[in-house]
Amino acid sequence: MSDNPLGTTRPENLLHRILDSDIFYSFIRSPVTVVSAIVAAIFFFAAAFAPWVAPHNPFDPATLDLMDAFTPPAWEADGTPNFPLGTDDQGRDILSTIIYGSRVSLIVGFSAVLFSMVIGVGLGLLAGYLSGWVETIVMRMADVQLTIPAILVALMIDGVAHILLPIHLRDEMAIYVLILAIGISDWPRYARVTRGATLVERNKEYVSAARVIGVHPVKIMLSHVLPNVMGPVLVLATIGLALAVITEATLSFLGVGVPPTQPSLGTLIRVGNNFLFSGEWWITLFPSLALVTLVLSVNLLGDWLRDALNPKLR
Amino acid sequence: MALLEVENLRVEFPTRRGSLLALDDVSFQIEEGEVLGVVGESGAGKSLTGAAIIGLLEPPGRVTAGEIKLEDRRIDNLSYEEMRKIRGEKIGAIFQDPLTSLNPLYTIGRQLIETIRVHMDLTQEEAKGRAIDLLGEVGIPAAERRIDSYPHEFSGGMRQRVVIALALCANPRLIIADEPTTALDVSIQAQIIALIKKLCREHKTAVMLITHDMGVIAETADRVAVMYAGRIAEVGPVRRVVKQPKHPYTVGLMGAIPMVGHDVERLTQIDGAMPRLTEIPRGCSFNPRCPKVFARCREERPELMHAGRNAEAACWQFDKEGRRG
Amino acid sequence: MAERSMSKLSSEPLLEVTDLAKHFDVSKPWLARKIEGAQKQILKAVDGLEFKINQGQTFSLVGESGCGKSTVAKLVVGLHKPSRGVIKFEGRNVADAHSRADSAALRRRWQMIFQDPYASLNPRWRVRDIIAEPIRVFGLVKSRDEQIDKVGALLTQVGLSPVDGEKYPHEFSGGQRQRISIARALSSNPEFLVCDEPTSALDVSVQAQILNLMKDLQKEFGLTYLFISHNLAVVYHLSDKIGVMYLGRLCEVAAAKDLFTRPQHPYTRLLLETIPDLEMTGRERVPVAGEVPNPINPPPGCAFHPRCPFANDRCRSEAPTPTERSGHIVACHAAEEGRLPDATFQAPKQPVAS
Structure with a gap:
């Protein structure tokens, strides 16, 4: 029963194979997951093609008109269909700023996840496969970092970078500093998971078979162990994306993230916050909603992926 | 029949x-x-x-x-x-892996006595006596002493004997x-x-x-x-x-x-x-x-x-x- | 391949092992040890082994779990470094092969077949890549076409079809996976195969297929086997020579038939007693009491003495050294002193179910 009891003739075509797979089946069977996937896909698409999708370019001063400032959403008395979600203090279309903002948020999120994944998976592989003092050093480093909240680590790195960078480069480099800060703050989780999975895989006989013929340890790690530990890492990365977006938003909200000239969702919320009590609620509410929706849908996708990849829960 | x-x-x-x-x-x-x-x-x-x-x-x-x-x-x-x-x-049951049949957190005596008392109308003392008898019967040496041990303190063969005793509890x-x-x-x-x-x-x-x-x-x-x-x-x-x-x-x-x-x-x-x-x-x-x-x-x-x-x-x-x- | 099988007539040992030992440090981490005041704990998984395997022959190691037989397999193929002792392959000390080329030249000539067909193949690789890995590592073919041909030939050799190379391991049953494992082992044209319980995870009918295949391959290529198993009947069927292990040491080494008809060491006799009576002779077996002791704290003297009916004070204090006695190498004081009663194991004569 253990080896694929349902393994009847498998369709050859890749698309058919995907449609036929157990993972796709569990995906279709979960309406929440399908909705999250659609929502997340809309965000990714809009962010990727922002210049074409957004109705206005909010960062082109030529198109801005201060006369449009503080226009409420379209359904309010003073609203206009030209600005469906209203405008901010400088007359920028909120919907467009949200689309451009998600773009910044997602770029930072994806890059940070990729960065911490490369560091974490790399160190975790080394620690798990080589054990000994390499493992001790890597894992103790991870343990120490995990005792400090990730946001504090990110704040610290951000602060140090700000001091080191010359003033004229600060705004330009802000996004990279942010990616570095969030990326470094999150690597221990990847290292831990990778090390655990590596310890299991390392003792499997297919690794022994490669060692018997003298395959180089680095090659064994990359071609044998790595593909087999990527499952749990991908789950972590999905949830990590949501976390990274939140961390970015938090940093930007605190004012140490991206500058208002190229705002992310967090920056938009911070800027909008100033107008909350003067009645212009839409400036901060809609970016906040967008952030919550994005993070929630990515998180739900991660949850599903974790269950789908874990045969014990199936 | x-x-x-x-x-x-x-x-x-x-x-x-x-x-x-x-x-x-x-x-x-x-x-x-x-x-x-x-x-x-x-x-x-x-x-x-x-x-x-x-x-x-x-x-x-x-x-x-x-x-x-x-x-x-x-x-x-x-x-x-x-x-x-x-x-x-x-019907009693004995499975391949004795560890899955035994609760690692309880002494084998406690597990035996509980099982005996669920199925038979015996006092704690009587049940303990029966548990010791059962352990002796399945070949566990010094059953009076071993009854207070935890499953991990037994070897694989001895554990399987305990599982057999557990299966025999209610005859x-x-x-x-x-x-x-x-x-x-x-x-x-x-x-x-x-x-x-x-x-x-x-x-x-x-x-x-x-x-x-x-x-x-x-x-x-x-x-x-x-x-x-x-x-x-x-x-x-x-x-x-x-x-x-x-x-x-x-x-x-x-x-x-x-x-x-x-x-x-x-x-x-x-x-x-x-x-x-x-x-x-x-x-x-x-x-x-x-x-x-x-x-x-x-x-x-x-x-x-x-x-x-x-x-x-x-x-x-x-x-x-x-x-x- | 043909000329290789011709040159296998000589009977000089292909593998020779002297005083082989592997000790594992199983103590707790340094800090925990200091806090608890605990001693270092050394597990002597293998302790002073000696044996030879002649070319074209099958040497088997039998014993219960924890006796160290799998550790020997790993030592021989280089998965573990010996703590002590010498492994000689064709008269050459394996530890002397320092350079990468030297060691690759040696490694090409031995291969290993593993126990668990579900763990021994990388689930993310196609079968053709799994089988071709040794070919690529040792650079045995010049072109990709040649590699494809070779993998196809290997698959046919082990009773699968060349198109199976495109599939992934999970599409095969346990027996088929073990065939893939064998094909991978054969791909570097080895002379010596170390088989660590290759059939113990398989059903009997599949086990028969694999054992037959192994015998066929041995005949065809003149392969030498080091076979590790706990199943005495399998070992009897396959071996020329057998070594019985108990707690990291060899108790008895003898020719296969001889070991089963005239067992010398009391532990060998115990093991033979446990063979199920499939002949339905109605023989009432007297199960031997006791279990294998913890190898971290083995009993002093002869490790088998707590279970041995012939143990005396000498056995309890002094470890026996293996000595040759009427064709058997036996490590037992009682055998040496002639205190053992003669025992001939009643090997049944006629086959059943023909």
Whole structure:
């Protein structure tokens, strides 16, 4: 029963194979997951093609008109269909700023996840496969970092970078500093998971078979162990994306993230916050909603992926 | 009247690609005090048969047809609570891995005493006395002292003895032993087999011994049922099945076992493998691998039929009338 | 390949092992040890082993779990470094092969077959890549086409079809996976195969297929086997020579038939007693009491003495050294002093179920 009891003739075509797979089946069977996937896909698409999708370019001063400032959403008395979600203090279309903002948020999120994944998976592989003092050093480093909240680590790195960078480069480099800060703050989780999975895989006989013929340890790690530990890492990365977006938003909200000239969702919320009590609620509410929706849908996708990849829960 | 009667038992696993027939039309009896060996390769359905009898089929598997009767009372349609009562009092169970049957957080004494008191009206002291007696009976030295030990303080063989004691708590009429010796070393295996035989003799407990190891069956069982692809291929007294197997599958199986003292260059080889549940062929499920296959085997599915003295086999070569006609 | 099998007539040892030992440090971490005041704990998994395997022969190691037989397999193929002792392959000390080229030249000539067919193949690789890995590592073919041909030939050799190379391991049954494992082992044209319980995870009918295949391959290529198993009947069927292990040491080494008809060491006799009576002779077995002791704290003297009916004070204090006695190498004081009763194991004569 253990080896694929349902393994009847498998369709050859890749698309058919995907449609036929157990993972796709569990995906279709979960309406929440399908909705999250659609929502997340809309965000990714809009962010990727922002210049074409957004109705206005909010960062082109030529198109801005201060006369449009503080226009409420379209359904309010003073609203206009030209600005469906209203405008901010400088007359920028909120919907467009949200689309451009998600773009910044997602770029930072994806890059940070990729960065911490490369560091974490790399160190975790080394620690798990080589054990000994390499493992001790890597894992103790991870343990120490995990005792400090990730946001504090990110704040610290951000602060140090700000001091080191010359003033004229600060705004330009802000996004990279942010990616570095969030990326470094999150690597221990990847290292831990990778090390655990590596310890299991390392003792499997297919690794022994490669060692018997003298395959180089680095090659064994990359071609044998790595593909087999990527499952749990991908789950972590999905949830990590949501976390990274939140961390970015938090940093930007605190004012140490991206500058208002190229705002992310967090920056938009911070800027909008100033107008909350003067009645212009839409400036901060809609970016906040967008952030919550994005993070929630990515998180739900991660949850599903974790269950789908874990045969014990199936 | 047999102690346990299983009639036309059918177990199915509904899946999104249709229902898998895991057990198909399985019928057998176990008499009072008898050891019935159930032997077969992995996936043949032997463990499922045991699980169906004690009502512990893993969902979504379920009994879809047939009857299971214990002491002439149907037990396959009982509620979970009723079945749980039967599981302790009438049917005991021993599984392959002793660690899964024991709670690592409690002393073995506590587990034994609790089980005894659930099923028997005894005081704590009386139950403890019985627990010590049981441990002594299954061959645990210094039982009075060892009763306060935790499962991890025992070796594998000793743990399996504790599990046997646990199964014996309420003096069940039937014990279902699913691969009880597979996880143990050969010398320990022999000890456990001897113990099961002794208990069976002394308590008149019937045993359904599920194993893939024909050697264990030959040592222990009175009768044996050979399973293949969810059906019983052959039933008979163990000596007859081992010495003169009737079903071509059993013949092949016996020839495939290497034996000390048999100087053969090659073992008998049944080519291929048992079909997956999704690919069970039409007619007799063994027909693609059978050396004696003929036209009828590919069309019709044989039931268990008389195959000589003391022999029942599901094979068309024993259908004399059918062949003549 | 043909000329290789011709040159296998000589009977000089292909593998020779002297005083082989592997000790594992199983103590707790340093800090925990200091806090608890615990001692270092050394597990002597293998302790002073000596044996030779002649070319074209099958040497088997039998014993119960924890006796160190799998550790020996790993030592021989270089998965573990020996703590002590010498492994010689064709008269050459394996530890002397320092350079990468030297060691690759040696490694090409031995291969290993593993126990668990579900763990021994990388689930993410196609079968053709799994089988071709040794070919690529040792650079045995010049072109990709040649590699494809070779993998196809290997698959056919082990009873599968060349198109199976495109599939992934999970599409195969346990027996078929073990065939893939064997094909991978054969792909570097080795002379020596170390087989660590290759059939113990398989059903009997599949086991018969694999054992037959192994015998066929041995004949065809003149392979030498080191076979590790706990199953005495399998070992009897396959071996020329057998070593019985108990707690990291060899108790007895003898020719296969001889070991089963005239067992010398009391532990060998115990093991033979445990063979199930498939002949239905009605022989009532007397199960031997006791279990294998913890290898971290083995009993002093002869490790088997707590279970041995012939143990005396000498056995309890002094470890026996292996000595040759009527063709058997036996490590037992009682055998040496002639205190053992003669025992001939009743090997049944006629085959059943023919």
